[in-house]
Amino acid sequence: xxxxxxxxxxxxxxxxxxxxxxxxxxxxxxxxxxxxxxxxxxxxxxxxxxxxxxxxxxxxxxxxxxxxxxxxxxxxxxxxxxxxxxxxxxxxxxxxxxxxxxxxxxxxxxxxxxxxxxxxxxxxxxxxxxxxxxxxxxxxxxxxxxxxxxxxxxxxxxxxxxxxxxxxxxxxxxxxxxxxxxxxxxxxxxxxxxxxxxxxxxxxxxxxxxxxxxxxxxxxxxxxxxxxxxxxxxxxxxxxxxxxxxxxxxxxxxxxxxxxxxxxxxxxxxxxxxxxxxxxxxxxxxxxxxxxxxxxxxxxxxxx
Numbered sequence: 001x002x003x004x005x006x007x008x009x010x011x012x013x014x015x016x017x018x019x020x021x022x023x024x025x026x027x028x029x030x031x032x033x034x035x036x037x038x039x040x041x042x043x044x045x046x047x048x049x050x051x052x053x054x055x056x057x058x059x060x061x062x063x064x065x066x067x068x069x070x071x072x073x074x075x076x077x078x079x080x081x082x083x084x085x086x087x088x089x090x091x092x093x094x095x096x097x098x099x100x101x102x103x104x105x106x107x108x109x110x111x112x113x114x115x116x117x118x119x120x121x122x123x124x125x126x127x128x129x130x131x132x133x134x135x136x137x138x139x140x141x142x143x144x145x146x147x148x149x150x151x152x153x154x155x156x157x158x159x160x161x162x163x164x165x166x167x168x169x170x171x172x173x174x175x176x177x178x179x180x181x182x183x184x185x186x187x188x189x190x191x192x193x194x195x196x197x198x199x200x201x202x203x204x205x206x207x208x209x210x211x212x213x214x215x216x217x218x219x220x221x222x223x224x225x226x227x228x229x230x231x232x233x234x235x236x237x238x239x240x241x242x243x244x245x246x247x248x249x250x251x252x253x254x255x256x257x258x259x260x261x262x263x264x265x266x267x268x269x270x271x272x273x274x275x276x277x278x279x280x281x282x283x284x285x286x287x288x289x290x291x292x293x294x295x296x297x298x299x300x301x302x303x304x
Contacts, residue, residue, distance in 0.1 A: 011043025014214025034072035041222035056275035084109030106136040112145035141170035195247035199240035
């Protein structure tokens with residue numbers, strides 16, 4: 001495993017939503033979202049994560065979002081490109097483009113639907129990254145992909161790929177986080193992928209957050225990370241409780257349905273639109289989310 005600079009690939013790196021307009025990806029709004037994140041203290045940008053509805057995007061659309069993100073950041077913060085899919089060929093195409101475009105790191109989801117064996121996962125990842133020297137991480141989200149990775153698989157990948165540096169862990173399993181850090185050391189990058197575990201997982205050693213709620217409250221997430229970095233656990237707990245209901249609200253329906261509604265409600269995005277089979281929030285859900293925003297004191301807040 002390569003040694004990364006201590007301040008590289010850490011902190012809050014929200015997976016940005018994909019805004020649509022008249023059925024097409026709205027690149028202008030996406031670029032504004034990147035700037036909104038940076039102005040509000042975000043440490044990095046994750047492009048084409050689950051929150052971006054990547055399964056509804058073409059390879060060309062996903063590649064273009066990476067290009068726009070890199071241009072919009074202007075090297076102010078790192079860009080992590082999520083390049084995984086269910087297909088080896090498609091994942092390689094996405095990965096190769098991100099590397100050539102200038103992404104700073106890669107996040108590659110375990111291939112979904114196929115439910116491969118661990119030996120298949122190992123060979124899959126090694127083939128995907130064979131043409132790049134970028135640091136890369138596994139996106140571990142078995143609730144979406146129906147496949148988990150084992151510690152033995154991670155150990156094999158670490159021994160076979162010098163650029164393998166960590167994972168986004170979207171599983172309710174703090175024990176596995178401790179096992180990984182015990183095996184690979186504190187330099188192994190583990191990003192939290194479940195909102196309600198943000199502070200607990202960072203408290204046991206995760207390096208940062210890749211949480212959908214960062215689309216809505218980027219400053220608070222960045223502050224929580226900084227509190228942990230400063231060993232101010234009381235402050236971290238306070239921010240954790242402050243975010244609790246909004247963190248829960250992200251999953252009142254399939255992500256990013258609640259998130260896009262709340263972003264539109266607060267004026268962060270101009271349109272609350274999805275691509276089928278995803279669909280906007282129901283009126284019942286809208287009312288429930290309005291209550292969450294009101295209790296959080298956000299309905300009167302000005303968007304930075």
